[in-house]
Amino acid sequence: MAQEKEKEVEVQSLTAVTVRFAGDSGDGMQLTGTQFSDTTAIVGNDLSTLPDYPAEIRAPAGTLYGVSGFQLHFSSSDIHTPGDSPDVLVAMNPAALKINLKEIKKNATIIVNTDAFDKKNLNTAGYEANPLEDNSLEGFKVIEVPITTLTTNALKDSPLSPKEVVRCKNFFALGMMYWLYNRPMEPTLDWIKQKFKNLPDVADANEKALKAGYYFGDATQQFTTRYTVEPAELPEGTYRNISGNEAVALGFVAASLKSKLPLFLGSYPITPASDILHFLSKYKNFGVKTYQAEDEIAGIASAIGASFGGSLAITTTSGPGLALKTEATGLAVMTELPIVIVDVQRGGPSTGLPTKTEQSDLLQAMYGRNGESPVCIVAATRPNDCFEMAFEASKLALKFMTPVILLTDGYIANGAEPWKLPKPEELEEIPVRFHTDKETFQPYGRDENLARPWAIPGTPGLEHRIGGLEKANITGDVNYSPENHQLMCELRAEKIEKMKKFIPDLEVDGDESGDLLVLGWGGTYGAIIEAINKSRAEGLKVSQAHLKYLNPMPANTEKVLKNFKKVLIPELNLGQLSKLVREKFLINVETLNKLQGLPFKSIEIQNKISEILGGKNGN
């Protein structure tokens, strides 16, 4: 063995880095990315993540369509997106390199697992020549590491099978990246210990692989620079790293505690919403009942039954599931029972792009039912906002006795970022009163908000029948009279409109009037904010507003929009909010539509702003 000499390491401080881990769908890239994110959160950086994986669980090895990626943007300042283009790509095989090459920065660092660049993998990825040897990577800083060999060497004493040993290579890569970006190994070591406590050999192997990667970074002459990213200056408080799906789950449990109603979830597994079911099924000691139903319809139908019984009842799904819940949603509208329907939107139509993000269910949420069937629709803007919006959706459903649809999307559902935890005592109470008085009980009587009383089974003397047939106003008897039907349709619509009194005004960031307002909704928030910041840095005057309440929209929406000469609506669909805004306020809007299964890059929005205002394009 050659004598190793102490190497010189330069430490360079960066303000922000975007890293992308990419490999086969069985390579453990999501795990690697999540671990890197959690550790990065703990050291105090602001961060935003973008998991991007195929619908196949274990696609054939080495194929382009089997590449799974995890992008992470971390910074010493406030950030809003997972980054437009990675500075660093970790490519575990040729396919991962090929797929991601066009995405990364021109001078990016590429760390490749050279062991995977054999003839078979190169062929499968469609490479005629080895890109590591034909100068096609000129301009990039390529660091070649035989990750598989080094992992195997490190684990030569492991009792695990050769196949299992090779599987530990993602921890080697993670260890290497920890060294490179000056992150501690402890959080991941603790995680390994906990996760594999019943598989000591696996725990031991993963730990060794992680450390081997870290020490390799320390020893190899290939790495001469180490990077630090200082903690971000975030507002004071206690933080945790959170994904949108987990935040949704927590929001509902919090709403259950604050309303003092038991939480019931009826749900059928569907990508990318299943994690909400997984998270909620853990909270048994919070009295949460999760019912994995036989299908999407039973998911919502059971929630309606639980709501009739007095629970805070919810159902969770994604686009195709929302389609299946259509008729039952109408039943909840007609019976005026509170339920929250979460739609984690994904690429459609039909099965579409199950693991990819989109915002194309807005009109389905708005209009996708028979008859005049208005529901409240709210949307979350980013992973940590999902908590607030799940809480808010519950509050509105209970206050107004109505179904509420909460729209999130695959991007914010799976993406993660630090979340400043609310103080338990700061969360508002959600007052709920079941009707118990026989004398004053009218099943379809209404309060000042037009909400009907909630009288649940078990209440003596209030036995009554409700259902999907049209109800007589006040008494709730079945009634087919023409005048009553018109009245009831109008009342149900008016009830939703009344919510305007309780939802916050639309806020404008920037001047209250001017040439251009960028109006967004839901999960595009981060990309829009970054685009706005960059545009302003270029000297452009542009204002921004973001809708979290889609039906009804805030009371001042029309006023806000009409103060601008132009309104630009960027959305991940073919113009659904644009359609609503044009129809509602009779104004024209500029559109920016993307349907690629991916979130906006801020540059795409920035360029559009520039185009409208006559500025220069960024790149």
Next chain:
Amino acid sequence: METNIDEKEVKLTAKDFKSDRDVRWCPGCGDYSILAQVQRTFPNIGYKKEDIVWVSGIGCSSRFPYYMDTYGFHGIHGRAPAIATGLKVARPELSVWVATGDGDLMSIGGNHFIHTCRKNIDIKIVMFNNQIYGLTKGQYSPTSEKGKITKSTPFGSVDYPFNPASLALGAEASFVARSIDREPKHMQEMIMRAAEHKGTAFIEIYQNCNIFNDGAFTTLTDKETKADSVITLENKKPMIFGKDNNKGIIIEGFNPVVVDLNDGKHSVDDLLVHEETDESPIRSFILAHMTDHPGMPTPIGVFKQITKPTYDGGVAKQIKNVTEKKGEGTLKDLLYTPNTWEVS
């Protein structure tokens, strides 16, 4: 689940269960009898009125909740078992009943039905089987006999009907019974038995639709023919039927065969003895499929009743166990987990 019933408080009569709504079924419909038997039985099932809920789907039968002065939910087509499931899981102390029909439950609601049985949700499903779509005015149903001529099958239906009892047994229902609209006493007994059962109880009731499928069950209800066409299942009793109690059922291989008890060759001791609680599915399937064989009587009564833990009971138990172990969760426990960090 335990129910806390103060026996003294529950002194209700059939009248207490009649709602103030006019019953709107066609005159002569078999549904009237079912409503009457339920109202007669319910004072005795051990629940207060306010703790009983009837859930239904769509169809003539599904108007049932409007006529019962209990809590009621008239749902959407086929989904009553799913709505009832959510209610029961959320509120295990309630007595939850489903009123449904052969179209509602066997066709559009088939999936919910089999999964309710499989999970052993503690709800009672009363299926009014008239072997026709009534409310949509006379199309054949999934229980109509093959060759049925209806508006939608003018040349006769070409598909095979479901055997509801067999379907319920196949889906592992823990209580499966059958009765007939024209057998009020028997029906009351079946309703009572279902009420007492812990777990999914399924009762199929043959119900005459005198408008679109009149006489479908005449052989089973006509004074002249019924004794030779119906066999009443009684637990631990040999299977005897016939006008003069002169016929019995024996098993040859896996097939039921009718024997004449007066032929000098067979005695009561040779007959199949009914065992409701037999865990093996074979016996109950033989009974459910008896009518596949020409000349065999139609069984009514309890095909099977076994005891096993309910889904709703299991959910409540898990919550209790985990809460005992971890303590009741608070908002602080929920949010402030070990993986947090401070920014100051």
